[in-house]
Amino acid sequence: xxxxxxxxxxxxxxxxxxxxxxxxxxxxxxxxxxxxxxxxxxxxxxxxxxxxxxxxxxxxxxxxxxxxxxxxxxxxxxxxxxxxxxxxxxxxxxxxxxxxxxxxxxxxxxxxxxxxxxxxxxxxxxxxxxxxxxxxxxxxxxxxxxxxxxxxxxxxxxxxxxxxxxxxxxxxxxxxxxxxxxxxxxxxxxxxxxxxxxxxxxxxxxxxxxxxxxxxxxxxxxxxxxxxxxxxxxxxxxxxxxxxxxxxxxxxxxxxxxxxxxxxxxxxxxxxxxxxxxxxxxxxxxxxxxxxxxxxxxxxxxxxxxxxxxxxxxxxxxxxxxxx
Amino acid sequence: xxxxxxxxxxxxxxxxxxxxxxxxxxxxxxxxxxxxxxxxxxxxxxxxxxxxxxxxxxxxxxxxxxxxxxxxxxxxxxxxxxxxxxxxxxxxxxxxxxxxxxxxxxxxxxxxxxxxxxxxxxxxxxxxxxxxxxxxxxxxxxxxxxxxxxxxxxxxxxxxxxxxxxxxxxxxxxxxxxxxxxxxxxxxxxxxxxxxxxxxxxxxxxxxxxxxxxxxxxxxxxxxxxxxxxxxxxxxxxxxxxxxxxxxxxxxxxxxxxxxxxxxxxxxxxxxxxxxxxxxxxxxxxxxxxxxxxxxxxxxxxxxxxxxxxxxxxxxxxxxxxxx
Numbered sequence: 201x202x203x204x205x206x207x208x209x210x211x212x213x214x215x216x217x218x219x220x221x222x223x224x225x226x227x228x229x230x231x232x233x234x235x236x237x238x239x240x241x242x243x244x245x246x247x248x249x250x251x252x253x254x255x256x257x258x259x260x261x262x263x264x265x266x267x268x269x270x271x272x273x274x275x276x277x278x279x280x281x282x283x284x285x286x287x288x289x290x291x292x293x294x295x296x297x298x299x300x301x302x303x304x305x306x307x308x309x310x311x312x313x314x315x316x317x318x319x320x321x322x323x324x325x326x327x328x329x330x331x332x333x334x335x336x337x338x339x340x341x342x343x344x345x346x347x348x349x350x351x352x353x354x355x356x357x358x359x360x361x362x363x364x365x366x367x368x369x370x371x372x373x374x375x376x377x378x379x380x381x382x383x384x385x386x387x388x389x390x391x392x393x394x395x396x397x398x399x400x401x402x403x404x405x406x407x408x409x410x411x412x413x414x415x416x417x418x419x420x421x422x423x424x425x426x427x428x429x430x431x432x433x434x435x436x437x438x439x440x441x442x443x444x445x446x447x448x449x450x451x452x453x454x455x456x457x458x459x460x461x462x463x464x465x466x467x468x469x470x471x472x473x474x475x476x477x478x479x480x481x482x483x484x485x486x487x488x489x490x491x492x493x494x495x496x497x498x499x500x501x502x503x504x505x506x507x508x509x510x511x512x513x514x515x516x517x518x519x520x521x522x523x524x
Numbered sequence: 525x526x527x528x529x530x531x532x533x534x535x536x537x538x539x540x541x542x543x544x545x546x547x548x549x550x551x552x553x554x555x556x557x558x559x560x561x562x563x564x565x566x567x568x569x570x571x572x573x574x575x576x577x578x579x580x581x582x583x584x585x586x587x588x589x590x591x592x593x594x595x596x597x598x599x600x601x602x603x604x605x606x607x608x609x610x611x612x613x614x615x616x617x618x619x620x621x622x623x624x625x626x627x628x629x630x631x632x633x634x635x636x637x638x639x640x641x642x643x644x645x646x647x648x649x650x651x652x653x654x655x656x657x658x659x660x661x662x663x664x665x666x667x668x669x670x671x672x673x674x675x676x677x678x679x680x681x682x683x684x685x686x687x688x689x690x691x692x693x694x695x696x697x698x699x700x701x702x703x704x705x706x707x708x709x710x711x712x713x714x715x716x717x718x719x720x721x722x723x724x725x726x727x728x729x730x731x732x733x734x735x736x737x738x739x740x741x742x743x744x745x746x747x748x749x750x751x752x753x754x755x756x757x758x759x760x761x762x763x764x765x766x767x768x769x770x771x772x773x774x775x776x777x778x779x780x781x782x783x784x785x786x787x788x789x790x791x792x793x794x795x796x797x798x799x800x801x802x803x804x805x806x807x808x809x810x811x812x813x814x815x816x817x818x819x820x821x822x823x824x825x826x827x828x829x830x831x832x833x834x835x836x837x838x839x840x841x842x843x844x845x846x847x848x
Binding site: 239241242243245246247250308309312315317318335336337338340341343344345347348349351352354355356357362363364366367368370371373374375377378379380381383384386387388390391 | 563565566567569570571574632633636639641642659660661662664665667668669671672673674675676678679680681686687688690691692694695697698699701702703704705707708710711712714715
């Protein structure tokens, strides 16, 4: 009897997940897919800039959140794990496309953020930024094309991915990226230089600027696993907590890390007189707040009712404990 | 008997369409919808820039193409014209959303095109360009947010618009806007300054840069009317011809019109040493080519089998005969 695998949908997995092979396997899938898809049908110069912006760099946190959320939902029955093979493959394809799409949105936002009229950064992921490498006009276009391509990836023709999934993924991504999400948060950021924000205002800025796309990643993965009801709501709470924790830690790292470790310019928030969690709360309370948000993320996973949320738990840990 | 309206789906409408009330009615719907939707949930500064970029300006050619194509298909049976009221209303809503979405993509491309790192234009539709009015950073963000919002508009939640229509509209728009469409054409444009292009290369550049979104507008309207087979193909040909004609006429107007009439800087292609149909073919042959494309557009409508394509025909005429 001891050789029979655990198949019950309600038995939680208590064994620790070895994240190294999990990450390696999933990162490889994402890198391969991005390399296969991005910029391949673009005119030469534009395609080069798009690929430079996206490939060979980044932690791929957002894609990993998509895939981990998808798998967490699939660990539950009834769900695609118990669906026929074609359906399961279609939803796996949807999750991989969603993983790449959120990364494209993230990558385009970095390209535009780094431009001289925004943060004027010359270093990103240890390499010259896109506008330094390809010129400002090409960087602007590459960012624009990456955003459009994210939605193209989500809507493949002649695919077994249900139209309802394709439409819902576009809806989630558009909201997470747009004026009520990432772009809106950046606009608040722009208007906040030298301004004393309350903690509520700072939280709102970060919820939009960084949190919306991180939470959106979790929700897109959950959608590909056809999560519903309490599980979807709990994953939404998890995404919100991780999204905010990410930014609190970013603020902390901007103060305590150096540029070489970060792969981007350190100390630039303070130099630019931008409000941060560290400037508002102080360093130690900001660190405590990050821990509190991590606990909230774990609590949300616990109440999701999903049997295997180990990858999501490990990603939350990684977000808070990272050094860059 | 004379009071009975013509209901046969195969009787062509031979009576000329009075375009003035048609345009006025449809423009009003588009303006109202854009005003209601754009920038209303954005942070203040961003929302202002988004609305400034979109409202109170432009010929709205792309939205009118969407609505005219939708109506042309609906003039045929079987189709949504004969569907139940709720379905017809849903598809009308889809067409209006598609009309606004293509205009948002067009508007964002103008905002980014006008920026100093691209064309560095200070005048658009007779007003200061967005970056002059709101600063470069806000212009960059407003363009980005407008693109995202186009896809949000196409994917309303709790809507009777079928998910298959929502997904297909996103697919068409993403392709028309991205690296194999508008953004790709702009990249070719960028690389073509001072370069001697062949006519085939110039045509390819314009097919992407301007043609893809104009053709996409027609196809999105056709999709909202559930056009299929020969009708869809004919409308695709119509869109391709109108799209290219638009750019040929743009090249002509850049030479023969003045800035006040154009509402933008005249003569800037020649000043920037950009290849155009006029520089390649000469003025009179370029004008003859525009007429040839207009004839192709009308021929495509004739073979569509659709009973009432008068609005599409009139829009093609308008594209070629416009003075700005």
